[in-house]
Amino acid sequence: MAQVTLNSVRKVYPNGVEAVTSSSFKIEDGEFVVLVGPSGCGKSTLLRMIAGLEDITEGTLEIGDRVVNNVDPADRDIAMVFQNYALYPHMTVRKNIAYGLKNRKTPADEIERKVAEAAKMLNLEEYLERKPSQLSGGQRQRVAMGRAIVRDPALFLFDEPLSNLDAKLRNQMRIEIKALQRRLGVTSIYVTHDQVEAMTMADRIIVLNGGRIEQIGTPSEIYHNPASVFVASFMGAPPMNLIDATITGGQVTLADGVAMGALQTSAQGAVKLGIRPEDVQLVSEGGVSINVELIEELGAHRLLHGKLGGQPFTIHVLKDIPVDPGAHQISVDPAAICLFDAASGMRL
Amino acid sequence: MADQTHVQTPRRSINWGAIGDHTVLILGSLFMLVPLIMVVLTTTVPDVDIIKYGPQLKIGDQFDDNFEKAMFEASGFSGANTGMRMLFNSFVLGIGFALGKILIAMMAAYAIVYFRLRFATLAFWVIFTTLLLPLEVRILPSYEVVQQLGMLNTYQGLIIPLIASATATFFFRQFFRSVPEELVEAARIDGAGPVKFFIDILVPLSKTMIAAMFIIMFVFGWNQYLWPTMITTEEDMYTLVRGIKQITQTLEGTNVPEFGRANLLAVIAILPPVAVVIFFQSWFVKGLTESDK
Numbered sequence: 001m002a003q004v005t006l007n008s009v010r011k012v013y014p015n016g017v018e019a020v021t022s023s024s025f026k027i028e029d030g031e032f033v034v035l036v037g038p039s040g041c042g043k044s045t046l047l048r049m050i051a052g053l054e055d056i057t058e059g060t061l062e063i064g065d066r067v068v069n070n071v072d073p074a075d076r077d078i079a080m081v082f083q084n085y086a087l088y089p090h091m092t093v094r095k096n097i098a099y100g101l102k103n104r105k106t107p108a109d110e111i112e113r114k115v116a117e118a119a120k121m122l123n124l125e126e127y128l129e130r131k132p133s134q135l136s137g138g139q140r141q142r143v144a145m146g147r148a149i150v151r152d153p154a155l156f157l158f159d160e161p162l163s164n165l166d167a168k169l170r171n172q173m174r175i176e177i178k179a180l181q182r183r184l185g186v187t188s189i190y191v192t193h194d195q196v197e198a199m200t201m202a203d204r205i206i207v208l209n210g211g212r213i214e215q216i217g218t219p220s221e222i223y224h225n226p227a228s229v230f231v232a233s234f235m236g237a238p239p240m241n242l243i244d245a246t247i248t249g250g251q252v253t254l255a256d257g258v259a260m261g262a263l264q265t266s267a268q269g270a271v272k273l274g275i276r277p278e279d280v281q282l283v284s285e286g287g288v289s290i291n292v293e294l295i296e297e298l299g300a301h302r303l304l305h306g307k308l309g310g311q312p313f314t315i316h317v318l319k320d321i322p323v324d325p326g327a328h329q330i331s332v333d334p335a336a337i338c339l340f341d342a343a344s345g346m347r348l
Numbered sequence: 349m350a351d352q353t354h355v356q357t358p359r360r361s362i363n364w365g366a367i368g369d370h371t372v373l374i375l376g377s378l379f380m381l382v383p384l385i386m387v388v389l390t391t392t393v394p395d396v397d398i399i400k401y402g403p404q405l406k407i408g409d410q411f412d413d414n415f416e417k418a419m420f421e422a423s424g425f426s427g428a429n430t431g432m433r434m435l436f437n438s439f440v441l442g443i444g445f446a447l448g449k450i451l452i453a454m455m456a457a458y459a460i461v462y463f464r465l466r467f468a469t470l471a472f473w474v475i476f477t478t479l480l481l482p483l484e485v486r487i488l489p490s491y492e493v494v495q496q497l498g499m500l501n502t503y504q505g506l507i508i509p510l511i512a513s514a515t516a517t518f519f520f521r522q523f524f525r526s527v528p529e530e531l532v533e534a535a536r537i538d539g540a541g542p543v544k545f546f547i548d549i550l551v552p553l554s555k556t557m558i559a560a561m562f563i564i565m566f567v568f569g570w571n572q573y574l575w576p577t578m579i580t581t582e583e584d585m586y587t588l589v590r591g592i593k594q595i596t597q598t599l600e601g602t603n604v605p606e607f608g609r610a611n612l613l614a615v616i617a618i619l620p621p622v623a624v625v626i627f628f629q630s631w632f633v634k635g636l637t638e639s640d641k
Contacts, residue, residue, distance in 0.1 A: 053533050074539035086530035090552040099548070100538035147538070 002064035002077070002154040002187055003029045004050065009059035011045050011211075019045040020211045022059065027189065027204075032181050034190045036198035037208035038234070044159060046208070047191045051157050052076050063155055074103075079148035080157040084164065085140045087132040087147075093119075094128040097146045104151075111150075118146040121180070138169045145177070149184065156181070156188040162197065174200060195235045199223065207231050224276075226338060229345035232274045238303055241275045243311045244342065254309030260288060263334050267348045274338035277303065277316035280330050287329035290315075295325060304328075384618075391415075391612040398607045414608035418616070429583040431613055434591040438570055441587055442620070444507040445569025446562050453516030453561070454554065458546055460517075461524040462532070472521065479514045483575060491578055501582045510575060516561050523557045524550065559631040567621040588617040 004027040011020040020042040027033045035043040048054040050061060052073035060067050068076050079100070087096050094115055101111045119125045122142040132140055141161060148156055161177070162170045178201050181188050192198055198205050199219045207214040207222060207230075215227035226232035232240040244255045247267050252260040260273070281287075290313060296303040304315040304323060308330075315330065317323060339348040386403050393408035419431035459465065460472045483490065490509050499505030527550070535545045551558075576587045592613045 051533075051537065053536070073533075073537045074541075078537065080534070080537050082530045082534060084528065084530055086528065086534035088531065088534075088549055090549075090555075099535075099540075103539035103544065147534075 003027055003031075003062075004155060004187060004189070005060075005062040006050075007060045007062075009046075009049060009061055010057050011042070011049060011054065012057045018211055020049070023213050024059075025206065025213070025216055027187060030185045030187055032178070032188045032190065032201060032203045033206060034192060034198040034202035034204075035206050035208060036192055036195060036234075037214075039193055040210075041208040042211035043191045043193075043208050045211075047157055047159055047189060050155075050189060051078060051080050077154040078157055079151045079153040079155075080159065081141075081144045081148050081161045083160045085132070085144040085161075087140060087143055089132055092129050092131055093124060093135070093143050093146075096132065096143055097150050100147060100151050114150045114152075115146075118150045121149070122146050137165050138173060141165065141173055145180065149180070153186065156186050158188065158190040158192075160192055161190075162192070163194070170197075177201065196237065199235065205235075207234065209234075225347075226274065227347050229272060229274070229340045232338065232340070236276065238277050238314045238316070240338070241273075241277060241280075241308075241313050242340070243273050243275070243308060243313065244270070245273045245309075246270055247339075254311070256310045258288060258309040260332075261334070263337065263339075265339060265348070267339055270342035271348065272340040272342055272345070274340060275332055276336065277314045279336035280315045280332050282315070282317060282321065282323070283329050283331045285329060287331040289327055290330050291327055292323065292325050295323060387611050387614055391608050391615060393608065395604045395607050399604055410608055411612075414612045417606070418609045418612040429586045429591055431588075431591075431616065433584055434586050434588045434613070435616060437585060438588040438617070439620070440503050441506050441572065441576065442566045442570035444503065445510060445572070446565035448507055448511040449513040449516050449565045449569075450558055450561050452511055453513050454520050454551070454558075456517045457520035457524055458550065461521055462542070472517075475512075475514050475517050477514075478512070483510065487574070487578065494579060499579075501580055501585050503585075505579050506576060506585075506587075510569070510572070513565070516565065519561060520554065520557065523554060527553060556631060559628045563625055563628045566624050570617075570621050588613060592617065 006026070007024055008022045009020065009024070010018070010022045012018050023046065035046060037043045045054060049056050050063075052068070052071065056069050061069055063076055063078070088099065091099065097115050097118060098111045101114065106114075115128070116125075119128055122145055124139070124142055124146060127135060127139060127143075132143065135143065144161065158177070162173050165173060174197060177190075190197075190201060199222075202219055204216060204218055205222050206216045209230045215222060215231045217225070217227075222231060222235050226235065226240065229242060233242060245260065246253050246255075246269065247263065247265065249268075250262050250265060252263050252273070254260055288308065290306045290308045292304045292306040292315075294305040296305065300319055302317050302319065302321075302323065304317060306313055306315070306328075340346060341348055382405075386405060389405055389407060390398060390403055391414050392411040393404045393406065394410050397404060397408070419435075422430045456475065460468050465471065494500060494505045494509055497505075499508070531549065532545065535549055540548060571589060572587070573589050576585075576590050580586060580590075592610055
């Protein structure tokens, strides 16, 4: 087990594209960190640099107390689970799991024991003699996990491991992976573009955008205190409402002149208001009026889509509150409003 | 009017199209098969009949005799080129040729695809353009080299100069390029170096490709005529394909040519390539249907 430290790590491809700008962070021993961001944000590149599959252009990477910039992936004491599982198609499940150990000259009886242990942990015992092509997607995923855990590495790396599974299986595997990581206590870095995976699995989330780290924080911090408009809109489904407004002397006015009331802030001028859909209450009178155009029924709750001050706005209401389309009054807890600079998109 | 329509039971019409198709197919297969059958049957008739009446389509009683002569009786001067000896030589050439080509081509393709070599693409195209230089074009220099190296009348001399194959390199290159990148990375993390990856992962993955190449290359090697004729002068190095000619050639003159014996050798020369194709075909099909990657 080990902590991972990145010091100003940067990646520039030979064609001059800067995939990852200078990034520094530290992952504590035993921590489960999720790198999340839209495709092309550099999250996979970052993971592959940690794995040693990509060269680091600048900066240093430490796993444990050792700088591993020039260490071969095989010698970094890591295990990786790939998006398409990358199982060896001609080997049985047993051989797939044992291959890494065999290459490290582990004694045969120890391999046998470790494979049996991993297979038991992952419910793969009856599939050990099968080939990957005879397994379902979820089982293949487990074999890939097995291959990682038998090695007993200092660090697990996951590269979008659930993206090829159907939604139901994904939820199930999400829980299994998380539980497994808890049990083994191995430091893990998990890459995904799915913010739900990030929120549910991570101890800490690193949000990336355009090769740059937007924010590092616990799921709750990221959700409630997004550092930028990007994080606010990326994390959470439905995303945070972002509406243009002007603040003059603490009074908030929306773009088309609708007054939103007062805020305790020193900010002045053009801002973006960030309001989570669930922080909005429907009130019978005295609120801001909104025209609900569409209702999404989601069972446990409903999403009301409408326009507030001419800008799209979503409200989250629980299932036992009856709502019809049309004009409604809403109120927002001022403490739940995030203010972003209109120009830079950064939190004020 | 409408209720007067009655359904006429359709008479089975003769499908002239199908008959035409089959006629063409049957005629075509006869065209291919009759000479072959004639060769087989000729091995059973006395040589005198053949010289009197030409190739026969009847079954005679000379098969055992001809088989004995063809396989175990030596022709030529030294008495070393029995059918068995030639069969053995042909196998050495065919198998050595096929395995050698596969090995060299796989290693070349491996280097080109997996290593960041300078000018790897250029190297590949240089290899590929050697397709334009078949043996016949370079036969004099090739002979000279083999002769200088003292490899005349040796198996090495027969096999090695023919072993580099642009075709096989091309096929393996295409195949390796289709192997997912993640597999390479997984193997790297699993601690497999280049040699281990090649032997543990790439070779087993390529086995259907290897089988396909083996079919093509074995038959190609087996049927070599020009090169063995150049390189082998000792009779104990003769291959079947060139030995057959030897028999009909040396026995001209006043003797009755040994047609039965020569044809029997021809039949024997046909069998191994056929067997290889039949045997590896099932692998080939398996590899195509069972997506293993």
